[in-house]
Amino acid sequence: METILTVEGLGKSFKERQIVKDISFNVKRGEIMAVLGPNGAGKSTTIRSIMGILYPDEGIVKFHQCEAGEIPRNKIGYLPEERGLYKNVKVMDMILYLAELKDYPIKKAKERALHYLAKLGLEGKEKVSVEELSKGMAQKVQFIGSIIHEPELLILDEPFSGLDPVSQEVFKSEIKELAQSGTAILLSSHQMNMVEEICDRLFMIHRGQRVIEGTMIDVKNEYANFKCTIRGENEAAVLERLSHVSRVEQKGDVSIVYLNQEVVVPQWLKQLPETLSIQELSIDRISLHEIFIDIATDRHIIKEESASHA
């Protein structure tokens, strides 16, 4: 697959404080790449540097083979983290204005706008003023504005935030369709379930630096240890004493036993004491949401350190 966006060794400081350091990744045609990280990790700084809104101190951003001033901005679509449209402008005029800024033919833009307004549940809203829209509706209009000119690369900074579950599903399938039609998509999100469902690869930043990168399957294989969920009255201390247990969480009569990377699941199951109360038992890989929490709270580092001291 052809590489559309390349980021190499990106670094940015504000007032001598290093915000992002040595960030490198790429996004290919038809691929959905997620940029993840806790609040303040440096995702928006990375995205703004790619968009040319910020000047990185170090590194290169390439669109195909074009760098900096040569990048054809009308081939890129951007939904910024800060939502904002002119308030006293009609929906269709707003979208056509955004298309015009990208030198996109107005007749075609109008057809596309009507198509997407209908698809996103805003049929008949063309002449409504932006200020009369709800927050979610305005976000949909801004999303349409970011794709109206058929960009080759689409950058979405937290596209799902502020949307109800139905609208999130609509956005999700729209983003998937755009990727299937060949658009390269880079998105940042805190909704790990969404990321898990739609993204092909992910890149996680923590304190301005890369901590994870890879396909969803690679990341799961590398970081997603197993967890055993047991329903039954059991004392946490008993479960904690079992081998390969990194921690135990209990809620009512359900215990979640997190297992470390070295565990061999069939062997682990064989050594469970007969005295355990088991009404139900399941073994699963931990989710991306749990991987994120492990990394953001430095639990995986603690685990690695304790393993290396063992």
Ligand SMILES: Nc1ncnc2c1ncn2[C@@H]1O[C@H](COP(=O)(O)OP(=O)(O)OP(=O)(O)O)[C@@H](O)[C@H]1O
């Ligand atoms: N213009 C600026 N001047 C000074 N510091 C800034 C500026 N922009 C961002 N920062 C700092 O850079 C760090 C990273 O911010 P950034 O917005 O990139 O994080 P983020 O990962 O997008 O976070 P969030 O998930 O909260 O949106 C934060 O500590 C923030 O305070």
